[in-house]
Amino acid sequence: MAIFFTSDTHFGHTGALSRFRRPFASVAEMDEAMVANWNATVGPDDEIWHLGDFALRMGPDAMASLLDRLNGTKHLITGNNDGPATLRLPGWASVQAYTEMVLDETRLVMCHYAFRTWNAMYKGALNLHGHSHGQLKGMPRQFDVGVDVWNFRPVTLPEIVASRQRKKKDQDLPL
Secondary structure: OOEEEEEOOOEOOOHHHHHOOOOOOOHHHHHHHHHHHHHHHOOOOOEEEEOOOOEOOOOHHHHHHHHHHOOOEEEEEOOOOOOHHHHOOOOEEEEEOEEEEEEOOEEEEEEOOOOOOOOOHHHOOEEEEOOOOOOOOOOOOEEEOEOOOOOOOOEEHHHHHHHHHHHHHHHHOOO
């Protein structure tokens, strides 16, 4: 079993195409690409944490059907666009606004929003968030797990950590 993270899928949201400059011709194409990417990445026995803004402008039945198509045991960290119908979907294993967990000896502090400061930040804890769609410069040990940052697919903690290590290596290269 692997554990994955994602955020800001905005399934069904027409405005996401232009507002976040998503490279899809239609909402239907965007939604199907993200479902395919999710299921190619996350297996049925995996766990996934969705850090908010699951879907917009979809009825409860359409959202439930979509959530049912997605692999894994799904947890929701609520976002500003997750209304009561989203929170009540039967496909969520848990729903909360904030959570902390330890994964691979790394403490994770997760919320839809990026924090300026967070619990145990000076003891190595990482802040995983969404909401900013890759537009916010992260602080050390802070990572945007939104689909707009990760090629419209969920990611693992090793991928997240490696992304920062690659950037640091690139910065250390002589000019």
